[in-house]
Amino acid sequence: MEKKYFIQVYGCQMNLHEAEKLAGMLEKMGYQKTQEPESASLIIYVTCCIRENAEQKVYGHLGALKPYKMANREVIVAVGGCMTQQSGAAEKLHKTFPFVDIIFGTHNLCDFERLLKEKENRKKTLIEITEVNSERECIPMKRDSYPNAWVNIIYGCNNFCTYCIVPYVRGRERSRKIDDVVNEVKSLVNDGYKEITLLGQNVNSYGNDAKGQEGYGDFADLINAIGENVKGDYRLRFMSSHPKDLTERLVQAVANNKNCCHSIHLPLQSGSTKVLKEMNRKYSREDYEAKVELIRKYMPDCAITTDVMVGFPGETDEDYNQTMEVMEKVNFASAFMFVYSPREGTPAARRVDQIDGEISKQRIMKMVAEQNDRTARHSKTYEGKIVTLLCEDFDDKKQMYMGRDEYGRMGYFETTENKIGQFVTIKVTKTVGISIYGEMI
Ligand code: 5AD
Ligand code: SF4
Numbered sequence: 001m002e003k004k005y006f007i008q009v010y011g012c013q014m015n016l017h018e019a020e021k022l023a024g025m026l027e028k029m030g031y032q033k034t035q036e037p038e039s040a041s042l043i044i045y046v047t048c049c050i051r052e053n054a055e056q057k058v059y060g061h062l063g064a065l066k067p068y069k070m071a072n073r074e075v076i077v078a079v080g081g082c083m084t085q086q087s088g089a090a091e092k093l094h095k096t097f098p099f100v101d102i103i104f105g106t107h108n109l110c111d112f113e114r115l116l117k118e119k120e121n122r123k124k125t126l127i128e129i130t131e132v133n134s135e136r137e138c139i140p141m142k143r144d145s146y147p148n149a150w151v152n153i154i155y156g157c158n159n160f161c162t163y164c165i166v167p168y169v170r171g172r173e174r175s176r177k178i179d180d181v182v183n184e185v186k187s188l189v190n191d192g193y194k195e196i197t198l199l200g201q202n203v204n205s206y207g208n209d210a211k212g213q214e215g216y217g218d219f220a221d222l223i224n225a226i227g228e229n230v231k232g233d234y235r236l237r238f239m240s241s242h243p244k245d246l247t248e249r250l251v252q253a254v255a256n257n258k259n260c261c262h263s264i265h266l267p268l269q270s271g272s273t274k275v276l277k278e279m280n281r282k283y284s285r286e287d288y289e290a291k292v293e294l295i296r297k298y299m300p301d302c303a304i305t306t307d308v309m310v311g312f313p314g315e316t317d318e319d320y321n322q323t324m325e326v327m328e329k330v331n332f333a334s335a336f337m338f339v340y341s342p343r344e345g346t347p348a349a350r351r352v353d354q355i356d357g358e359i360s361k362q363r364i365m366k367m368v369a370e371q372n373d374r375t376a377r378h379s380k381t382y383e384g385k386i387v388t389l390l391c392e393d394f395d396d397k398k399q400m401y402m403g404r405d406e407y408g409r410m411g412y413f414e415t416t417e418n419k420i421g422q423f424v425t426i427k428v429t430k431t432v433g434i435s436i437y438g439e440m441i
Helices: 013-028 052-071 089-096 106-120 166-170 178-190 219-229 248-256 273-278 285-298 317-330 357-380
Strands: 004-009 042-047 076-081 102-104 126-128 148-152 195-199 235-239 263-265 303-310 334-339 386-395 400-404 410-413 423-432 435-440
Touching: 004 013, 013 042, 013 076, 013 106, 013 148, 013 195, 042 052, 052 076, 076 106, 089 102, 089 126, 102 106, 106 126, 148 178, 178 195, 178 219, 219 235, 219 248, 248 285, 273 285, 273 317, 285 317, 303 317, 303 357, 317 357, 334 357, 357 423, 386 410, 410 423
Parallel strands: 004 042, 042 076, 076 102, 102 126, 148 195, 195 235, 263 303, 303 334, 410 435
Antiparallel strands: 386 400, 386 423, 400 410, 423 435
């Protein structure tokens, strides 16, 4: 049987990037990528557990895979990522889906090659979940998102927001050395990548775990080092930024770096100081608003985007209204909005004052509607403007090329030439919902 792999990714950019590392490892072993699971000899699920529906999706898809695997026993099925790393989850997964051949945790990504080779000579399910907080870089990677590229700068999270499972499945913060990050960014830019996104659960705490150590610094030092050492026509982004760790020095570094997009993802979570305290976010509503002011002082044009949640235990109408007020006041360019989902093992899940699902539903619907209006209002301001897009893809449905501006706004334009990977200037002729349309100039 030809060695072909199919990877299904759930969840965030971190997982998408890990899939690129797995792909690199597999191609080195002689596997080829396929988009169709039916033609694969290896099917991998990279899972997410941030909210219950992410887990349910994986369970559903694995259930649906069972008859296929029973009829095609030579196909290897592997499950990795955050879901498997939760305490007891691997055993539960093995019990429910005994046909899964390999279960590996977030700390075992780089062990996958060895696990796969072992599996080829064994019948039993291999389960490898370690708690060790070390990351070895799996090189080469098979990047899948040209002209964009992700670069990890810090793994793990130390914050323990009371609703969040991430610190339990991704371990403590481990920063990479400044030179390692700079060299990776440099080689990506040399290879023609045009947009580099620095990734971390909280990029703003970059370097905290290695304070005073040779070869490290804080996030502002890292941005400055990239600015000094990587010249060229590319965009630099980062995510996510915890508001409590966003310093003036960092905002200055971003504003002074000509490659840095004026676009910051700054998760608010709630606009109520009481709820923020219970979330262990370590900032108040006023602190958050002051950080927004700070960003706008140095970059008045900066697009600020956010993550926000409704239905956290004990959230009253008043708490919710405060979140709505902050959203309006800050005028977020866009927002990811979630209904709180209790995660086993987290403090918030143990609270007795969980919010009724119907109330959360009403709250999220109103929030989404208001934010959609806000985002559309933002789009309207684009009419007639000249905008530079980085062309990312061709949209088959629209038969138009698609790109994003430095603020993350999606734009469409027509041309007969392949523009993917190029900066294209358009004049905006119309806006529809969150998207802009224009003509190349
Ligand atoms: N329920 C709902 N949303 C959550 N997030 C994290 N944990 C939960 C949870 N238990 C959201 C936060 C975070 C984003 C990545 O996911 O808003 O910023
Ligand atoms: Fe989760 Fe909070 Fe860490 Fe973000 S900062 S990953 S929300 S614990």
